[in-house]
Amino acid sequence: MTNNTIIVWFRKDLRLHDNRAFTHAAKDGKIIPVYILSEEEEKSIGSASKWWLHYSLAHITERLAKYNIPLIVKKGSYKKVLEKLIDETSASGVYFNKCYDSANRAGEKRVVKQFEEANVVIKQFESDLLFTPGSVTNQKGEPYKIFTPFWKQVRKQYVAFPTHLPKLIESGVPRDYDIGKIYDLGLLPKHPWTKKFYTYWTPGEQHAINRWNTFLDEDIMSYDKERDFPAKDRVSRLSPYLAWGEISPRLIWHDIQRKLIQLDSRQQEEVHGQLEAFLRQLVWRDFAYHQLVTFPHVEDEPLKTEFKYFAWKNDQDHLDQWKQAKTGYPIVDAGMRELWETGWMHNRVRMITASFLIKHLLIHWKEGASWFRDTLVDHDRANNIMGWQWVAGSGYDASPYFRIFNPITQGDKFDPNGHYVRRWVPEIAALPTKYLFSPWTAPKEVLEEAGVELGQTYPEPIVDHKASRERALAVYQDMKHFVNELKNS
Template structure:
């Protein structure tokens, strides 16, 4: 009797180091049906945002191409998930469903329902870890409590051995022609008004694109990562975050490739830079650890004092921030890069988040939502941790009094103004000395650069010094509650 299995793809859109797929092959199933089920309603308030949907469309297309090269194909269905799986089981005669685990609160709840339903129907249900080095429930403090501080968390896991990545299959059995599939275009992932040109030009979604990006990073950037990652005008970071979010590459594969690189090129300096980058992988692990143990944090501050923080409600200021029209060049450059490419340099993420939550004193949830819809790498765990860190109310959060001065950030990390000139071209004629503080430039300098504040470029919507003090005063009102 032939055995058939359904491989339920979600955010594990790759063939190499895919534990669910590898387990199905090892189990000797005669037929493997790869399926993606589009069911955004089951994800609650955190269904993929606009930029993520563009990436998802392109990544699913790439996965289907890769499957077809091995003799298979991707079957696409629309939810509800349980109904879609039931239909596929009936059509294919599958006796098992395998998938790789996710850790967002809504997906955990949904996956438990799916597993219970399958087992009640006598269908084997098996799930695997494909996304993390350590799953959230496997790491705890000596008091058997979750970690809330990154450094001891990372110290607890950083030296643990990482198994070698699993190979991609060399071939897969064909999927019966009678098993129908919806067209990818039917999912409506792409926008009707094509604002996604910049994303398409900047990125190559898919497993092959992920590994090409990793090779570029390892060969061209990793050796100076500790310094280059701070310069937003340079390609000094890995740009792997969206590939990791959609599971086009696994953290084990990245760690393994870094170990190879260190073996071939390793010296003390290279090891230092590699360890700094590995700590970023550790932050991703920490973010999932925190979200798993504190599932309300996408909406509520981990520090309960901040439930009483006197946030302001200023729609005009929020819209100026979203549009990159605040009159503060470093903030505006970051927000415009985000809109154009679906990504933002981490130095800018911290800068624009501090500006929103502290200088404008607008609640971090507004920034979290905007990033969710505009970032191609918007990950619920990372996005939540990052925004609560910036606002001072989350796990291992920056002290509230750490308020980034965006002009000073520009002077330190974009000293020649290259980043601002790229994304805020109306200021490109200003000399380096004044490009990060145009409001302080002499009138003749502004005139010579063709800059008219309030016309060609906005005046600052807030005074940096006064708003900093107002934020500190607001915190004083809650810090002892």
């Protein structure tokens, strides 16, 4: 161990395993770990994610305490807090892992410029993704706009193994230093709705690893076959842990490779598709960030420029009914209730609810992305924006706009026994499955027997599916016609 003292600047990498900045700092000197909540960061984090961040910071504080290292938590500008910390501790360097959204990247550049000019050692590491943005390109050296060729290319590339912590890790935090308090960051929302999350989630690195090991041992073999059925719960639920960097994607990747090696050839053939399906989802997260870095305007604008001319409706009543799970379409309302209750929503249902907002209600995808940002514990900027642009048809590798999910048949197909809807919309649970996804089609006597009074105990549908579908397609055609006229004028 040298006499160097290194500041490790934590952000969305709240773990010790395979944390390259932390590992290298621990090898190079004594550790001063700090988390800084800047004004820009505070604005970009939704209420549910702030709840998660609070407890994730508490967890990593406990992890560091095992090495007798306190975590410093401060509120303020990155530059000022780090500058003060260097001055007060005589730290010789700042190590951190890169982030890829525009706000964090801008903050990184300011920090690097300031401290390099002051002759402070700055080291940046890649720890959040499998592949560094810009490292996966086609034969022309251009970034991929379509996922499938991106996926095929990365399957040929090397994924670095997770790093291991050195045996000796020493604190560089001065005694009696004012390390700050997590509660003083003001992350816990004043609205009590997040108190429900304790029932469903336990943030933190060790819980992420436990969750991953359980999924790898018990559920991953049925992932591809059953992941689209929300009642079966055959998904990993790792998304919030990945969003806050509590588990390494490289760890997941190599655990899967080891699992394949442990199987004989017949078993490998049987499970290969299941494991590949999960890896595709992990790589999709990389793809979203590669697109975010290459096309940063995706955060606010459609990637397909013609969608700038789409005639979105400004209907606050419909937007509120969607948020409050009062659309009258049970599969949509079930998803929105799951979101409000748990801070999470099954991915298949995310697509259904997003499609309904964008295409049945013609409300801009940015409204939905904003609501998800505030209510999802697993909010991930690149994934969230790319997901919404995918549904809207405005992304480069998107579902065509004219692909409009029918919320009735989607329910029939992916919740065939109605278990998911009955859990989240109990007021219609007594309806026969035949009518469960379209209660308004049930005969009067069936509704009465089930104790359902449309418009009273459960809403009437706020729009007609067929009419809404036709309206959405007409608006889409109008947009295409207008764009063609612009090109020809």
